[in-house]
Amino acid sequence: MTITTAVPAGRALVTRDECADAIGAAIRAGAASYGSGDSPLDDASFDLLVSLIQAYEERYPEHTDPASPAGKAAAGAAFLSR
Numbered sequence: 001m002t003i004t005t006a007v008p009a010g011r012a013l014v015t016r017d018e019c020a021d022a023i024g025a026a027i028r029a030g031a032a033s034y035g036s037g038d039s040p041l042d043d044a045s046f047d048l049l050v051s052l053i054q055a056y057e058e059r060y061p062e063h064t065d066p067a068s069p070a071g072k073a074a075a076g077a078a079f080l081s082r
Contacts, residue, residue, distance in 0.1 A: 013056040026069045
């Protein structure tokens with residue numbers, strides 16, 4: 001398993017592009033985790049990424065992406081339908 005993060009720990013998402021990149025990384029990691037079981041992110045890194053996305057979307061609700069995993073129950077299941 002390769003463990004990488006799209007955003008360094010403790011760093012907030014600042015721009016809409018950063019948030020979109022983080023959403024993409026979370027979707028790919030979730031799909032891999034629930035698909036092949038070989039996610040590029042460990043659970044803690046995934047949770048950090050989702051919390052950064054959620055914080056950004058709370059600051060800028062007009063930028064909330066419907067594909068975002070933030071605030072979704074069983075977010076992993078949502079990735080499979082994409």
